[in-house]
Amino acid sequence: xxxxxxxxxxxxxxxxxxxxxxxxxxxxxxxxxxxxxxxxxxxxxxxxxxxxxxxxxxxxxxxxxxxxxxxxxxxxxxxxxxxxxxxxxxxxxxxxxxxxxxxxxxxxxxxxxxxxxxxxxxxxxxxxxxxxxxxxxxxxxxxxxxxxxxxxxxxxxxxxxxxxxxxxxxxxxxxxxxxxxxxxxxxxxxxxxxxxxxxxxxxxxxxxxxxxxxxxxxxxxxxxxxxxxxxxxxxxxxxxxxxxxxxxxxxxxxxxxxxxxxxxxxxxxxxxxxxxxxxxxxxxxxxxxxxxxxxxxxxxxxxxxxxxxxxxxxxxxxxxxxxxxxxxxxxxxxxxxxxxxxxxxxxxxxxxxxxxxxxxxxxxxxxxxxxxxxxxxxxxxxxxxxxxxxxxxxxxxxxxxxxxxxxxxxxxxxxxxxxxxxxxxxxxxxxxxxxxxxxxx
Ligand SMILES: [Zn+2]
Ligand SMILES: [Zn+2]
Numbered sequence: 119x120x121x122x123x124x125x126x127x128x129x130x131x132x133x134x135x136x137x138x139x140x141x142x143x144x145x146x147x148x149x150x151x152x153x154x155x156x157x158x159x160x161x162x163x164x165x166x167x168x169x170x171x172x173x174x175x176x177x178x179x180x181x182x183x184x185x186x187x188x189x190x191x192x193x194x195x196x197x198x199x200x201x202x203x204x205x206x207x208x209x210x211x212x213x214x215x216x217x218x219x220x221x222x223x224x225x226x227x228x229x230x231x232x233x234x235x236x237x238x239x240x241x242x243x244x245x246x247x248x249x250x251x252x253x254x255x256x257x258x259x260x261x262x263x264x265x266x267x268x269x270x271x272x273x274x275x276x277x278x279x280x281x282x283x284x285x286x287x288x289x290x291x292x293x294x295x296x297x298x299x300x301x302x303x304x305x306x307x308x309x310x311x312x313x314x315x316x317x318x319x320x321x322x323x324x325x326x327x328x329x330x331x332x333x334x335x336x337x338x339x340x341x342x343x344x345x346x347x348x349x350x351x352x353x354x355x356x357x358x359x360x361x362x363x364x365x366x367x368x369x370x371x372x373x374x375x376x377x378x379x380x381x382x383x384x385x386x387x388x389x390x391x392x393x394x395x396x397x398x399x400x401x402x403x404x405x406x407x408x409x410x411x412x413x414x415x416x417x418x419x420x421x422x423x424x425x426x427x428x429x430x431x432x433x434x435x436x437x438x439x440x441x442x443x444x445x446x447x448x449x450x451x452x453x454x455x456x457x458x459x460x461x462x463x464x465x466x467x468x469x470x471x472x473x474x475x476x477x478x479x480x481x482x483x484x485x486x487x488x489x490x491x492x493x494x495x496x497x498x499x500x501x502x503x504x505x506x507x508x509x510x511x512x513x514x515x516x517x518x519x520x521x522x523x524x525x526x527x528x529x530x531x532x533x534x535x536x537x538x539x540x541x542x543x544x545x546x547x548x549x550x551x552x553x554x555x556x557x558x559x
Contacts, residue, residue, distance in 0.1 A: 119365075119366040119423060119543070120420075121418050121551070122554060122558075123558075124416040124420070126366070127367060127445065128416040128422060128448065129449040130416065130448065130449060130450045130452075131415070131416065131440075131448040132414065132511065132512045132516070133414050134412075134454065135411070136412075136413060136516055136520045138523070138524055138527050139410045140408055140528060140531065140535040142407060144532045144535075146533075148532075149426060150360075150361035150362070151361075151363060151412075151425045151427055151428070151435065152363060152369075152425060152435070152443070153373055155383070158372055159374055159375050161376075161377060162344070162374045162376055162467075163343040163377065163378050164378060165343055166379065167338065167461070167464070170270060170339070170461070171269065171270060172266070172270040173264065175231075179265045181224050182261065183266075185217060185220055185224060186243070186258050186261040187262055187265075188217055190210060191253065191258075193214055194214055194245075195248045195250075221244065221245055225244060232324070232327040234319070234321075234322070234324045234327060235320075237320040237323075238320035238323075238324045243257075254308050254312075256307070257305060257308065259491060260301045260304075260305045262490070263490055263491060264328075268460075268489070268492065268493065269460070270332045271339065271472075272460050272461075273299060273301065273490070273492040274299050274332050275473060275474060275475060276473050277298060277473050279329065281298055282296055300497050300500060300501045301491070301492070301497075302325065302328070336472065339472075340469055343378065350371065350445065351370060355369055359533055361425075362532070363424075363426070364423050364424060364536075365424075365443055367423065369442050370443060371442050374441075376466060407528065408427065408428055410426075411424045411520075412427055412435040413515075415511070419519075420554075421515070421543045423439075424540075432455075433455060433459040433462040433463075436451070436453055436459055437459065437463050437466065440463075441467060448474060449473065451475070451476050452479050452495060452512050454478065455478075456478045456493055457493040459476055460476035477493065478494050479509050479512035495508065520539075522542075
């Protein structure tokens with residue numbers, strides 16, 4: 119279960135929780151997912167991260183988001199230039215009036231956060247600016263992400279911040295490419311496309327503010343609590359036929375305990391979304407079945423391993439599988455609930471996950487209506503063609519492949535289900551490795 123092209127520790131990984139379950143009455147106590155806490159588990163004293171958003175003030179985030187996400191931005195210009203013949207319904211009129219009220223207030227408040235940011239906003243979204251020219255898409259997208267409820271680290275991880283820092287220092291912003299942060303990349307491009315004079319000072323100042331604020335959040339996350347991370351060692355594993363846990367990467371850590379995180383290992387059954395993401399976890403286990411399996415694939419759709427989950431699927435399954443086995447975290451984690459996995463992982467092991475991008479592929483994007491564009495793989499594939507390939511493999515792995523054995527497994531006993539799944543995935547891999555070898559010859 120190793121891809122000849124990606125090697126023993128793939129850097130781009132696709133995770134999927136698959137409804138491949140057997141009857142709960144066959145569940146035996148030998149089952150041992152990576153989420154299991156052992157006596158020898160290290161004890162890390164982390165706390166929940168406070169205000170990791172770019173703009174700490176919640177009200178300001180909400181008002182800014184109302185403006186830049188409004189479908190009526192264009193009508194605003196027409197209405198302000200007194201062309202009252204717009205066929206607006208009463209509801210639309212009301213929302214446009216609200217915008218007219220909100221824009222100057224937000225401009226002033228952003229000015230207090232950072233003067234460049236306030237000026238930049240005023241120049242693009244100010245009432246006078248909007249009359250002469252509706253805002254370009256790149257500016258709307260950037261301000262939507264500035265207003266996001268997510269941590270700023272979703273938008274820019276450690277390598278992206280280092281790249282941006284280098285860019286700001288080097289004054290070589292003419293040919294600047296910052297593919298790691300698509301929203302900023304597209305704004306720089308837009309500035310150069312619309313003027314030969316380079317980046318306006320307010321944009322430059324805003325980027326400097328962004329960088330320093332994001333570094334502040336990163337530093338706080340990295341210094342979160344005491345850790346007793348043990349030396350790496352190969353941990354003796356139980357027989358996979360008993361434990362239901364099979365990965366081609368050997369286990370090198372136990373899942374730590376986090377006594378200061380109140381809800382650390384609580385199973386997620388669809389209610390605990392913190393009011394942020396609108397997509398709910400699938401309600402597994404409704405029909406007296408177990409929680410299915412969690413599996414991981416490389417971008418060539420080759421499966422690197424899986425584990426059976428006694429109840430419910432959650433972020434803990436992905437977090438624990440990676441932390442217990444990967445020597446360093448994968449560069450990219452594609453997962454249906456990446457928007458929730460990212461804060462979960464960074465709260466617990468920020469240093470380990472600081473260089474990772476957490477993304478939702480297009481196939482799973484449906485339902486995440488409230489999440490920041492920075493969470494979606496699509497945002498990255500718009501500027502970086504490498505991401506397009508990852509997206510198409512993500513649709514092929516996981517559920518769509520395994521659905522063929524779902525019915526058969528639902529009638530099996532535990533050990534039979536485990537062995538059958540492993541054999542199926544080995545055949546699956548062999549076919550793909552053959553194709554890959556043929557293509558390489
Ligand atoms: Zn989401
Ligand atoms: Zn591969």
